[in-house]
Each structure stands twice: as C-alpha cells, then as structure tokens.
Amino acid sequence: MRFRVLPGFRDFYPEQLAVRRGIEAAWHRASRAAGFQEIDGPVLESLDLLTAKSGGEIVSQLYAFDDKGGRAVSLRPEMTPTLARMVAARAGGLPKPIKWYCVPEFYRYEKPQRGRLRAFHQWNADVIGSSEPAADAEAIAVALDALRMLGLGGDDLRVRISDRRVLSRVLEELEVPGDVEAEAIALVDRLERDPAARGRLEERLGSARCGALLEHCASYPLERGPELQAVLEAGGEFGIGGLLEPDFRIVRGLAYYTGPVWEIFDRRGELRAVAGGGRYDELIGSLGGPELPALGFGMGDVVLAELLQERGLLPDAPARVEAYVIPIGAELAGAARAVVARLRAAGVSAEAPYGAVRLGKALRQASAAGARRAILIGPDEWAERSVRVRDLASGEERVVELERLD
RNA sequence: GUGGGUGUAGCUCAGUUGGUUAGAGCGCCUGGUUGUGGCCCAGGAGGUCGGGGGUUCAAAUCCCCUCACUCACCCCA
Numbered sequence: 001m002r003f004r005v006l007p008g009f010r011d012f013y014p015e016q017l018a019v020r021r022g023i024e025a026a027w028h029r030a031s032r033a034a035g036f037q038e039i040d041g042p043v044l045e046s047l048d049l050l051t052a053k054s055g056g057e058i059v060s061q062l063y064a065f066d067d068k069g070g071r072a073v074s075l076r077p078e079m080t081p082t083l084a085r086m087v088a089a090r091a092g093g094l095p096k097p098i099k100w101y102c103v104p105e106f107y108r109y110e111k112p113q114r115g116r117l118r119a120f121h122q123w124n125a126d127v128i129g130s131s132e133p134a135a136d137a138e139a140i141a142v143a144l145d146a147l148r149m150l151g152l153g154g155d156d157l158r159v160r161i162s163d164r165r166v167l168s169r170v171l172e173e174l175e176v177p178g179d180v181e182a183e184a185i186a187l188v189d190r191l192e193r194d195p196a197a198r199g200r201l202e203e204r205l206g207s208a209r210c211g212a213l214l215e216h217c218a219s220y221p222l223e224r225g226p227e228l229q230a231v232l233e234a235g236g237e238f239g240i241g242g243l244l245e246p247d248f249r250i251v252r253g254l255a256y257y258t259g260p261v262w263e264i265f266d267r268r269g270e271l272r273a274v275a276g277g278g279r280y281d282e283l284i285g286s287l288g289g290p291e292l293p294a295l296g297f298g299m300g301d302v303v304l305a306e307l308l309q310e311r312g313l314l315p316d317a318p319a320r321v322e323a324y325v326i327p328i329g330a331e332l333a334g335a336a337r338a339v340v341a342r343l344r345a346a347g348v349s350a351e352a353p354y355g356a357v358r359l360g361k362a363l364r365q366a367s368a369a370g371a372r373r374a375i376l377i378g379p380d381e382w383a384e385r386s387v388r389v390r391d392l393a394s395g396e397e398r399v400v401e402l403e404r405l406d
Numbered sequence: 407g408u409g410g411g412u413g414u415a416g417c418u419c420a421g422u423u424g425g426u427u428a429g430a431g432c433g434c435c436u437g438g439u440u441g442u443g444g445c446c447c448a449g450g451a452g453g454u455c456g457g458g459g460g461u462u463c464a465a466a467u468c469c470c471c472u473c474a475c476u477c478a479c480c481c482c483a
Contacts, residue, residue: 004456007474050483058483060407078483108483111407114476193479253482272482298483328441363443378441392443 008110008118015317019308020121022315023150023301024103027123030146034138036101036125041082043105047072049081052287053256063107075107079124080280080296081287087128088289096129096292115272115303126296128284133227136260136279137234139297143264143275144240146299151313157274159240160247161232161262166225167248170216173224174209188217189251220246231260252276256283259295266307274307275299319370325352326362328378336377339387339405343375346406350375367392375405 005011012020031038047064064074076082079102087098105121112118125142127135140159147157167188171181184204190197202210222229228246235244244262252261259279266274277297285291308314323343327336336352343350351369353362359376366374376388381399389405390397 004474053483061481061483080483106483110481112475113478116482256483276482326442358439359442361443365443367443374443376441380441388441390442395443397442 006118008112010117010119018317019305019314020301023304023308024121024123025315026146026149027101027103027299029149030142031101031123031125033145034099034142036099036142039083039086039100039102040104041076041079041086041102043076044073045076045082047074049085049287050074050077053081053283061109063109076104077106077108078298079104079106079122080283083124083126083128083296084284084287084289087284087292088287091290091292094129097135098128099125100128101125115306117302121301123299124296126294128294129292131281131293133230133260134234136231136295137238137240139277139295140235140244140262140264141238141240143277143297143299144243147264147274147304150304150308150315151311152307154243156267156307156311157243157264158245158267159243159262159264160245160250161228161260162220162246162248162250163225163228163231163260164251164257165259166221166228167251169224170213170221174205174212176205176209180204184213185251188213188248189253191217191249217248220248222246228260252278256280256286258282262297264299266310270310271303271307274303319372321349321351321369321371323348323350323373323375324362324366324369324371325350325375325377326357326359326366327352328359328376330356332377332379332382335382336375339375339377339402342402342405348406363390363392 010016028038044067047059047062050062050064051059058077059074062074062077064072067073083100087094101124103121103123105119107119109118110116123146125139127139140161144157144159147153167185168181171184176184184201187197187201187204191201198210198214201213204210205213222232232241232244232246235241250261250263252263257278258281261276261278263273263276265271275297277295279293279295281293282291284294305314325336325339325343327333333352333356340350340352353365357365363374371392374390374392376390376397378388381388385402386399387402387405388397389400
C-alpha cells in the first residue's frame, strides 16, 4: 500500500515550492512597500473564536476536534478572528491606522476543485482604524502591486468593485420591502452564474422594480454612492483607476461587509477570483474587540498559480549552486572540498561531487545544478596553486590563482 | 453534500472486436576507457494497468462497488 497525500493537500517538490516562494516574495515586497508589517498567529484556535463570526454552521467546513485537554479547537480557516483578538489585546497602545499583513496557511474541509484546495497559503492585508476611502483604495493598489511584480498587469486583470450601501439605497428607493432585501441581494449576486436568478428576481420584486434594478446593474449609479466614488478617486491617484469597474454583482456573500467590496479577476474570466476584500467596520467590535473601522483582503496561492501558469509566468526554481567544483582525478577530491569550503566562506554557494566522477559527467551535473561556472581542479593547475574556471554558458575557460578565486 | 467526466511507468500518452512475457516519447541511471557538459548512440531500472469484487478458459479491455482527480452545482470566511 502506497501512502498518498491527503485530498486537497499538496506536496511541494522543489519546482512547486519555487513557485510558492516566488509568489510569497511578491506578497511580502508589495506589503512592505506600502508600510504593512508582518504578523502571524497560531495555526490552532479555539472553536468558539472561529464560530463567533460566521456561526456554528461553518463547523462542517472546519478541521475541528477536541484536544487532549478536552478543548474544542480547530485549524484556522481564516485570519480575521485571530486578527481581531490580536487587535483587541493591544488596541489601546497601537498607533492608528494599524497596517498588518500575513501569509499564513489555512485549512478548510471543503470539496477540492479547481482553484480550491483544503490547505492553501493566503496573503492577508488589513488596515484597522481608518474610515478613509483612501485606505480602501490603497488596499486594492497593494494587491495589484503584488500581481504586477509577478508579471500580471492591467491587460490581465480587472477589479470589480461595489458598495453594499449603494445597493441597499437603490433597493430602498425602489421601495423593496425589508424582508425581501436580503434575498434580492443574494439574487443579484447570482445573476451571472445562475440563469434562473433573473426570473426569480422579477418574481420577487415585480417586473417594474426588477427592470429598474437591472438598469442600475448595467450602469452603476455612482451618484448614490459618494463613498465608493471617493474610493475610485483615490484609486485613480494610486494609479489603478483604469482597472476599477463598479459592478453591483460583486456582493461577496459575507454578511459582515459594511462598505466597499471588491474582487480581482483575470480579464479572460476563466478562473475564480484571484483576490477579494472589503470593508468590515463592525466586525472587530462584534468579535469582542474595540469598535474600530477596518478593511482587508485575501489573495490565495492556488488560483494565482493557475493564472500565472496560463500566462507562462510561473516563477522558476533558482539555481542550486553558483559554482560546481570538479576534481580531475580521485586524488584531488580533498582539494575540491577545500575549494568548496573556501567559496562558501566567501558567500558563494558551491558543491562538489561526493565520489570519483568522470569529468564529462561532472560537467553535466554542474549544468543540471544550474551552476554558472565549473571550477576544475586539475593536477597541473593545482601544482601551481591555481584552478581552471569554466563559464558553463559560453564554455570559456581561464586559469585563476586560488587566492583570487571568489 | 449533489450530478457528469477521467484513472495504464516520475511526466505526456498508445494499447485493435476481451487472447502470450503491457508499449512509445520525454525524464532518470549506466556505458561509449586518458582532462571537458548541452547533441548523438547503446544498455538499464521503473507498472500488482487507482483499489476491491464479479463475469469468462482468458480482463488494462465487460459489469458492480470504492478511492482519487477533474468539471458543473451548494458554498466560498
């Protein structure tokens, strides 16, 4: 019986880890460039904390169990509860706005499918303590910055953005009864995917009101959303104005969003959202923290890696070593190891074959290791305290005194 | 959780209407003797044909179950 990786989990061989590290590097760089500080929390949290926000029904999607002390715990499925706790514990002493980011691994017991696994790495960045639309815009800009660092620009991406309050106001103006509002919002959310949604919307609202609503969908009523307009303006100032597309159909399911909500998609629309975020001004308070306005977004590695692959932009694995040291003749194996040690001490990554290897094969191994140069230790040169340095791309060789090797 | 599709070597796949020891390309390993890699040539390792059961003289091939992957739903923090 062969052991296999659990469904929805991944093994990261060097090539796959190189992809992940490349993605994470962009996340870190974009975060720091915008003044976000990295945090992290425990992988395991109390079930109470995790269910406080979304309710008990999400337990079915949690890796939850009782620990040996009888505590109900779960692997973390998201960061917000942890974040809220961390903010609450130090809220008084932290200068506002708080700008934190993290790159944790999350665990969700869901059915694995394209773009969605059970364990994944996700970049989260949050701004806590500011109600300014500029903060919303900056978050979007930071997300786009990271994508740009990976080679994805305005030709590949679009940001669809809405604001819950605008949709609510429109429904209010249309005199949609309060008890129908939630369902109407859910149906707007489904308009794209579900052909039946339109019919049901008409049924619920009546054809006149439904028609008016759909008209607003086609042409976003920005005049009813000064807050969103301010975000768009600030976005323009951050240089991402051309990518922002107001769109009612971005609802982002969650009940706790209170303002702008947005999602980044590939422009071809082949994949699920690459990133999504929004403002949640009441959430931290409701999780037992202080009443602080807040916003944030998440970007997962799974969809992003798929998009990068489709565009031929997957980060490459770095070369294993810069220099490959090859003894010519078994009696120089020790000399090769000494040269390796010397190079490493000088900060140059280097290795030598362990045993006696033919020169031709050793050169092949040097190429396979990604080395830029091979250092040949031959009897003739070594007798004069020199080595032969071969550039593996050009094949050029020159003799270098050992003392000058670096 | 509900449906559809797909499972043959590390990877991409071929495998006739069921019929001998299951194949190819790539990759991997070894060799083509002396101090020069990428190309080429030769050889080799590696598969209980996803797993289990059934039909049959005979199953990679037909049937059932199961697992995994995948696509569409539910959901998407």
